[in-house]
Amino acid sequence: MLENAIVVIGIILAINIIYVSFATIRVILTLKGKTYVAAAIGTFEIMIYTLGLGLVLDNLDRIENLLAYGLGYGIGVIVGSRIEEKLALGYITVNVISSDPDITFTKQLREKGYGVTSWYAYGMDGDRLSMQILTPRKYELSLYETIKTIDPKAFIISYEPKQINGGFWVKQVKKARIKKSAEQQEAIKAEETIEETISDGGKGND
Numbered sequence: 001m002l003e004n005a006i007v008v009i010g011i012i013l014a015i016n017i018i019y020v021s022f023a024t025i026r027v028i029l030t031l032k033g034k035t036y037v038a039a040a041i042g043t044f045e046i047m048i049y050t051l052g053l054g055l056v057l058d059n060l061d062r063i064e065n066l067l068a069y070g071l072g073y074g075i076g077v078i079v080g081s082r083i084e085e086k087l088a089l090g091y092i093t094v095n096v097i098s099s100d101p102d103i104t105f106t107k108q109l110r111e112k113g114y115g116v117t118s119w120y121a122y123g124m125d126g127d128r129l130s131m132q133i134l135t136p137r138k139y140e141l142s143l144y145e146t147i148k149t150i151d152p153k154a155f156i157i158s159y160e161p162k163q164i165n166g167g168f169w170v171k172q173v174k175k176a177r178i179k180k181s182a183e184q185q186e187a188i189k190a191e192e193t194i195e196e197t198i199s200d201g202g203k204g205n206d
Contacts, residue, residue, distance in 0.1 A: 005062065005064070008055065008059055008062075008065060009064055009065060009068045010068075011055060012052060012055050012056060012059075012065055012068045012069055012072065013068040013069075013071060013072040013075075014072070015048055015051060015052035015055070015072070016052050016068075016069055016071075016072025016073050016075075016076055017072045017075050017076040017079060018048055018076070019045060019048040019049045019052055019072075019076060020072065020073050020075075020076025020077055020079075020080060021076045021079045021080035021083060022041050022042075022044060022045040022048065022080070023045055023049075023076070023080065024076065024077055024079075024080025024081060024084070025041060025080050025083060025084055026038045026041045026042050026045060028080075028084050029041065029089070032089060032090050034089070052069070052072075056069050088136070088137040088138035088140075089137065090136075090137055090160065091134055091135065091136055091137060091160075091161065092134075092135055092136075092137045092140050092158055092159070092160050092161075093132060093133070093134055093158065093159055093160070093161050094132075094133045094134075094135065094140075094143060094144075094147075094156060094157070094158040095130070095131070095132055095133075095156070095157045095158070096130070096131045096132075096133060096147055096154050096155065096156055097121065097123070097128050097129070097130050097131075097154065097155040098128065098129040098130075098131075098151045098153075098154045098155075099123070099125070099126070099128060099151075099153060099154075100129065100151060101120055101127045101128060101129040103129070103150065103151065105118070105129055105131060105150055105151065106118045106129075106131060108146075108150055109131075109133060109146065109147075109150075112146060114133050114134065114135055114143065115133065115134040115135075116131055116132070116133050116134075117131065117132045117133075118130065118131040118132075137160070140158070144156065
């Protein structure tokens with residue numbers, strides 16, 4: 001009897017995690033304009049939801065089933081969000097303001113494959129270089145690292161555009177080049193980590 005109860009709790013928990021994960025991804029895809037993909041996910045989502053709800057309604061006499069249902073919901077939101085982060089669909093726009101308008105900021109970013117629109121601006125303390133950069137979301141962190149390498153004091157604001165009209169800006173983004181740049185940065189970080197570990201180990205031996 002106890003084994004059956006545990007199995008039911010496990011099934012309810014698993015079903016609700018899957019259902020809410022699908023629901024979270026569906027909502028995010030809908031907001032990104034991926035209507036047909038969201039609709040396909042919604043089809044499976046409602047089937048799973050019906051199955052899970054049926055199990056709970058058939059076992060309302062046990063409070064642990066309700067707790068499993070609620071816990072599965074919370075975990076499902078987290079799992080769905082993590083999956084979406086890993087997929088990193090769409091693009092992100094990053095606005096950068098550099099206090100040094102003479103540095104070859106835009107050239108270095110374009111060489112790495114990013115789409116950049118730049119113009120000169122005027123701040124309280126003098127001239128500024130203002131840039132709007134487009135990149136696939138999966139390379140967002142790599143872009144931040146590149147910007148900080150070029151100008152550690154650069155002011156950065158990022159947001160996710162809901163829609164991009166016109167193909168030039170998107171075509172300007174060289175995904176292969178960005179990917180290569182991101183991989184190079186990761187390799188450099190790995191080497192630095194290894195060097196720091198060896199250095200710390202040497203100090204410990206001393």
